[in-house]
Amino acid sequence: MNKVSVAVLGASGMIGQRFVQMLEGHPYFEISGLFASERSAGKTIGDVLKVRDHKYMSSTMEMPIEKLTPKAVSRSCRIAFSGLPTELAKSVEQDLAEAGLAVFSNASAHRMREDVPIMIPEVNADHFAVVMSQPTYDDGGFIVTNANCSSTGIAAPLKALDDAFGLKFVTVSTYQALSGAGYPGVPSLDIMGNVIPYIGGEEEKMEIELHKMLGSVDKGRIRNADFTMLANCARVPVVDGHLESLVVRMEKTPSLEQLSESLSTFKGEPQRLSLPSAPIDPIIVRNEPDRPQPALDVLAGEPERARGMAVVVGRLRRKDDHFKLFVLSHNTLRGGAGGSILNAELAVAKGLI
Numbered sequence: 527m528n529k530v531s532v533a534v535l536g537a538s539g540m541i542g543q544r545f546v547q548m549l550e551g552h553p554y555f556e557i558s559g560l561f562a563s564e565r566s567a568g569k570t571i572g573d574v575l576k577v578r579d580h581k582y583m584s585s586t587m588e589m590p591i592e593k594l595t596p597k598a599v600s601r602s603c604r605i606a607f608s609g610l611p612t613e614l615a616k617s618v619e620q621d622l623a624e625a626g627l628a629v630f631s632n633a634s635a636h637r638m639r640e641d642v643p644i645m646i647p648e649v650n651a652d653h654f655a656v657v658m659s660q661p662t663y664d665d666g667g668f669i670v671t672n673a674n675c676s677s678t679g680i681a682a683p684l685k686a687l688d689d690a691f692g693l694k695f696v697t698v699s700t701y702q703a704l705s706g707a708g709y710p711g712v713p714s715l716d717i718m719g720n721v722i723p724y725i726g727g728e729e730e731k732m733e734i735e736l737h738k739m740l741g742s743v744d745k746g747r748i749r750n751a752d753f754t755m756l757a758n759c760a761r762v763p764v765v766d767g768h769l770e771s772l773v774v775r776m777e778k779t780p781s782l783e784q785l786s787e788s789l790s791t792f793k794g795e796p797q798r799l800s801l802p803s804a805p806i807d808p809i810i811v812r813n814e815p816d817r818p819q820p821a822l823d824v825l826a827g828e829p830e831r832a833r834g835m836a837v838v839v840g841r842l843r844r845k846d847d848h849f850k851l852f853v854l855s856h857n858t859l860r861g862g863a864g865g866s867i868l869n870a871e872l873a874v875a876k877g878l879i
């Protein structure tokens with residue numbers, strides 16, 4: 527197959543560089559342009575390197591970054607992968623959709639539009655249907671978003687539990703990594719040896735986005751799921767990997783074994799279609815008393831291309847009709863660039879691109 531030409535917007539940032547990492551040697555996509563602000567224009571990826579745990583190919587390190595303008599992006603690319611700040615994403619992503627590009631975005635700017643899905647293909651591949659009501663769709667342009675990184679981590683486990691037992695009530699407390707705040711993010715003197723129990727807008731996003739993501743499609747529109755969701759969010763001094771503690775109650779009360787099995791056997795459309803960045807097991811259940819941990823589990827997922835794309839669940843416990851568990855996910859891979867790339871792979875597999 528001829529590879530699809532893609533652009534990375536925000537290529538000098540945390541998410542942008544994870545896009546570049548996951549696009550190296552990609553079977554469907556090839557990078558035709560890297561874009562950022564005029565601060566980075568004329569520099570190479572090697573000049574502005576932020577990701578420390580991936581060895582980029584030397585040809586990647588030498589790739590030049592251009593100043594972002596919608597015209598420059600649309601000149602040679604069919605897809606734009608966006609790691610732009612929200613304020614900028616709103617107009618740029620819309621301009622690109624109007625120019626006929628498929629935009630896969632990490633920003634929150636368009637997430638709550640009725641005709642824009644917040645996609646995680648394991649959870650809501652059917653939400654792609656609403657894209658067809660976007661005014662630009664007939665000319666090839668559309669916008670698909672992925673969720674905020676803390677919502678993404680728990681979406682697949684909550685979907686597995688909802689399908690099997692019917693979710694009624696969820697509380698989540700997060701321990702969120704520094705890379706979730708972008709680069710350079712939180713000042714080091716504020717976070718070294720500390721925990722900050724506030725991330726602006728995060729709790730509100732989690733409480734809204736998950737209802738849309740777990741909703742169903744009815745007559746071309748998303749009908750939000752109906753359960754109670756309460757979130758408390760904190761920033762902790764970890765580089766990558768959001769750990770989240772959940773307490774859930776469901777319509778049916780399973781045994782712990784049934785709960786564990788519903789999570790470990792969960793699969794979605796990316797697994798059925800064998801998409802290149804899909805983890806074989808999207809949810810990995812660990813039984814040790816002290817897992818999951820960011821230091822040990824953040825890069826979970828097989829095959830190699832899906833490293834960091836599985837979520838790891840552990841410490842399943844029951845107290846009467848409530849269940850307690852921890853979930854860990856990689857915020858810039860599964861919760862960021864990797865999520866958008868999986869969405870684009872699904873679009874190719876479904877013939878939308």
Ligand SMILES: NC(=O)c1ccc[n+]([C@@H]2O[C@H](COP(=O)([O-])OP(=O)(O)OC[C@H]3O[C@@H](n4cnc5c(N)ncnc54)[C@H](OP(=O)(O)O)[C@@H]3O)[C@@H](O)[C@H]2O)c1
Nearest residue numbers: 536538539540541562563566609610632633675706708709
């Ligand atoms: N980090 C996460 O875990 C995560 C997860 C999910 C979603 N997100 C979302 O993804 C987006 C990117 O986050 P990030 O963490 O990668 O942020 P970041 O590290 O701060 O990167 C921001 C990028 O945007 C570029 N940019 C800023 N102003 C620009 C302008 N005026 N014109 C062109 N480019 C401009 C920056 O370029 P310069 O370097 O040239 O300034 C940089 O490449 C945000 O909307 C964020 O909310 C982040």
